[in-house]
Amino acid sequence: MRQDTAGPNVVLxxxxxxxxxxxxGLDTVxxxxxxxxxxTGYRVAxxxxxxxxxxxxxxxxxxxxxxxxxxxxRLALGLALVVLMLSALPVWLSLSAVTLADSAQARLGIGxxxxxxxxxxxxxMIELRTRLVLSxxxxxxxxxxxxxxxxLCLALWLEPLALWQEYRSRSGQxxxxxxxxxxxxxxxxxxxxxxxxxLALAMRxxxxxxxxxxxxxxxxxxxxxxxxxxxxxxxxxWLSAHVDWLAALGVSxxxxxxxxxxxxxxxxxxxxxxxxxxxxxxxxxxxxAARGMGMSRGQVFRQVRLPLAxxxxxxxxxxxxxxxxxxxxxxxxxxxxxxxxxxxxGLGQAAMDLVLLGALPILVLALLVDALxxxxxxILRPGGAE
Amino acid sequence: MIDLIHVTKRFGVAxxxxxxxxxxxxxxxxxxxxxxxxGKSTTLRMINRLIEHSEGEIHIDGQQIRRFRQExxxxxxxxxxxxxxxxxHWTVARNIGLVPRLLxxxxxxxxxxxxxxxxxxxxxMEEFAHKYPHQLSGGQAQRVGVAxxxxxxxxxxxxxxxxxxxxxxxxxxxxxxxxxxxARLHKTIVFVTHxxxxxxxxxxxxxxxxxxxxxxxxxxxxxxxxxxxxxxxxLFGGEDRGxxxxxxxxxxxxxxxxxxxxxxxxxxxxxxxLREALSVMLWRHAERLTVVDDDGQPVGELSLRRLVGAxxxx
Numbered sequence: 001m002r003q004d005t006a007g008p009n010v011v012l013x014x015x016x017x018x019x020x021x022x023x024x025g026l027d028t029v030x031x032x033x034x035x036x037x038x039x040t041g042y043r044v045a046x047x048x049x050x051x052x053x054x055x056x057x058x059x060x061x062x063x064x065x066x067x068x069x070x071x072x073x074r075l076a077l078g079l080a081l082v083v084l085m086l087s088a089l090p091v092w093l094s095l096s097a098v099t100l101a102d103s104a105q106a107r108l109g110i111g112x113x114x115x116x117x118x119x120x121x122x123x124x125m126i127e128l129r130t131r132l133v134l135s136x137x138x139x140x141x142x143x144x145x146x147x148x149x150x151x152l153c154l155a156l157w158l159e160p161l162a163l164w165q166e167y168r169s170r171s172g173q174x175x176x177x178x179x180x181x182x183x184x185x186x187x188x189x190x191x192x193x194x195x196x197x198x199l200a201l202a203m204r205x206x207x208x209x210x211x212x213x214x215x216x217x218x219x220x221x222x223x224x225x226x227x228x229x230x231x232x233x234x235x236x237x238w239l240s241a242h243v244d245w246l247a248a249l250g251v252s253x254x255x256x257x258x259x260x261x262x263x264x265x266x267x268x269x270x271x272x273x274x275x276x277x278x279x280x281x282x283x284x285x286x287x288x289a290a291r292g293m294g295m296s297r298g299q300v301f302r303q304v305r306l307p308l309a310x311x312x313x314x315x316x317x318x319x320x321x322x323x324x325x326x327x328x329x330x331x332x333x334x335x336x337x338x339x340x341x342x343x344x345x346g347l348g349q350a351a352m353d354l355v356l357l358g359a360l361p362i363l364v365l366a367l368l369v370d371a372l373x374x375x376x377x378x379i380l381r382p383g384g385a386e
Numbered sequence: 387m388i389d390l391i392h393v394t395k396r397f398g399v400a401x402x403x404x405x406x407x408x409x410x411x412x413x414x415x416x417x418x419x420x421x422x423x424x425g426k427s428t429t430l431r432m433i434n435r436l437i438e439h440s441e442g443e444i445h446i447d448g449q450q451i452r453r454f455r456q457e458x459x460x461x462x463x464x465x466x467x468x469x470x471x472x473x474x475h476w477t478v479a480r481n482i483g484l485v486p487r488l489l490x491x492x493x494x495x496x497x498x499x500x501x502x503x504x505x506x507x508x509x510x511m512e513e514f515a516h517k518y519p520h521q522l523s524g525g526q527a528q529r530v531g532v533a534x535x536x537x538x539x540x541x542x543x544x545x546x547x548x549x550x551x552x553x554x555x556x557x558x559x560x561x562x563x564x565x566x567x568x569a570r571l572h573k574t575i576v577f578v579t580h581x582x583x584x585x586x587x588x589x590x591x592x593x594x595x596x597x598x599x600x601x602x603x604x605x606x607x608x609x610x611x612x613x614x615x616x617x618x619x620x621l622f623g624g625e626d627r628g629x630x631x632x633x634x635x636x637x638x639x640x641x642x643x644x645x646x647x648x649x650x651x652x653x654x655x656x657x658x659x660l661r662e663a664l665s666v667m668l669w670r671h672a673e674r675l676t677v678v679d680d681d682g683q684p685v686g687e688l689s690l691r692r693l694v695g696a697x698x699x700x
Contacts, residue, residue, distance in 0.1 A: 283469070283471075283474075285467060285468075285469030285470070285471045286469075286471050286472070286473060286474070288436070288467060288471055289465065289467055289469075289470070289471020289472070289473075289531075290471070290473070291436060291460070292431075292434055292436055292460060292465035292467070292471075292544075293460060293461070293465055293484055293485050293488070293534070294456075294457045294458070294459075294460035294461035294485060294488055295457070295484075295488060296457050299488070304473060307475050308473075308474065308475060
């Protein structure tokens with residue numbers, strides 16, 4: 001607490017100085033003559049000269065300065081500065097594109113300097129948001145200017161950006177992949193939610209089921225995903241060869257069927273565990289009062305136990321979904337489609353920008369789902385609407 | 387009216403309540419007191435069938451409780467517990483309206499009843515109706531718990547250490563409130579506590595339990611003056627019994643009419659307990675007090691001799 005008023009904010013200070021060092025010391029962009037050859041890196045000073053580079057130090061130093069004697073006013077100013085700097089990153093890329101990409105084939109890569117700066121700026125933003133006690137919606141609104149800036153720059157100047165080129169040559173495929181990815185995740189999480197709730201209820205009723213159930217689920221969780229896909233290959237291939245309607249449905253040893261099965265298998269443990277714990281953890285005094293007041297079993301469950309457990313169950317859905325979004329990427333290996341396809345294609349072709357085209361949306365999806373379900377949990381917390 | 391007839395409760399091989407018989411009259415506040423694990427809570431919870439008794443019979447107004455559906459039986463009785471058991475996701479008003487809603491009262495009647503009860507327990511409607519339980523102090527939450535127990539105007543109220551988790555000052559004021567409420571509402575109340583002072587303050591009918599059995603029951607002063615055995619005596623605190631008894635007797639019982647002497651300077655209300663009178667004397671170094679009525683008019687005097695006067699003088 002003392003740190004807030006008297007001393008410097010160490011977190012802000014460190015982050016902004018580290019970011020400055022990374023910004024100056026690492027390559028911010030790289031330029032390659034074509035898609036396959038490795039590019040040449042350029043530092044800030046190599047793009048706009050030493051004096052220009054010194055100018056770009058000003059906002060970082062200003063940020064560090066504001067952190068030295070933090071008052072709410074200065075922190076707010078710092079937050080505005082961070083938003084401005086985030087919005088300026090695409091502009092910097094545009095500037096580099098215009099200056100450095102001399103031929104039509106030239107491709108602009110995003111360098112380590114920008115990634116580090118982006119990451120640290122986001123951390124700074126979180127720190128400032130927490131210090132200023134801003135609500136979630138405001139936090140999200142703060143991301144609008146940088147996103148708008150990125151969109152504008154992509155439309156106007158960033159044609160040579162390698163990531164953008166990879167996207168444009170596959171835009172149709174990209175949307176399809178996002179769709180497949182979300183469908184797989186959605187169906188897997190939906191199925192495991194239904195199964196998970198049923199299992200959790202069965203475990204509450206029969207303690208025997210609880211022991212056996214958690215045993216099996218824990219075991220499933222320990223099998224590496226690739227191995228699980230492999231294990232499912234033979235039985236599913238056999239099934240599709242012998243059961244006509246399964247084959248007609250498109251079930252086979254590879255493709256969506258094993259992917260979905262594996263995803264459901266992995267999703268069950270966090271889902272069941274959270275649901276079970278959530279239902280068990282409701283204050284026994286509350287349940288005792290509910291029964292003592294004359295609520296029936298069904299009423300106690302529907303009106304008391306379930307609503308009180310809901311935030312923790314949602315937490316389980318959140319963890320499961322984020323985990324499934326990541327796992328689905330691996331499922332591309334067995335031909336299940338999704339964004340993982342780009343990652344493995346890119347790895348095969350040694351085209352890192354294609355890998356990014358798969359990896360970045362996965363990251364964004366995971367963050368979005370995390371934030372949305374987190375917000376929903378907050379809303380549903382008992383008495384939390386106040 | 388509640389009758390327990392040779393009631394026993396076993397959990398596996400352990401006997402929690404061992405062949406107890408107890409009759410609680412209409413409008414009586416019956417306090418079950420004893421150390422933890424003596425079976426007092428189990429006894430209470432058998433009355434609303436949160437625990438089913440193993441042997442014997444329990445009757446409510448002459449009817450066996452097993453004749454009723456559990457839910458129907460429980461909705462006829464108020465139930466208040468130490469942890470309040472308020473639903474954290476419901477507002478105060480909704481919590482209080484729980485049983486009327488279970489009984490499918492019309493919304494307007496529920497609303498009116500909630501307002502009435504909040505007024506009865508000194509909870510202002512504007513301030514508290516829309517608060518959630520976590521925004522209340524312990525005393526306020528327990529008031530809401532009592533209001534909720536009274537919501538459907540049950541004849542019987544079961545209270546399981548309702549004030550046990552409160553600080554002493556809040557606890558005493560809630561005890562006073564409960565006594566005032568009881569003077570107006572005349573419910574049949576079974577109240578469980580391990581606090582002997584609380585038991586003596588509240589009880590019309592005091593039941594001391596030990597190891598699943600009733601060791602003594604009756605009028606509080608009776609138990610205090612003639613404990614059945616060493617255990618009951620030790621519960622009353624041995625040498626502390628004099629003060630406990632003094633706390634139960636009003637000044638009006640020992641005072642004498644105003645004499646010819648000058649009235650004493652220090653005053654005490656005639657409804658105050660002898661214990662309070664003694665405390666005033668100790669504090670003020672006074673051997674005589676003027677006893678006044680509710681309007682502050684002198685009605686008698688109390689000397690130290692009269693105060694400590696041997697019991698047989700009554």
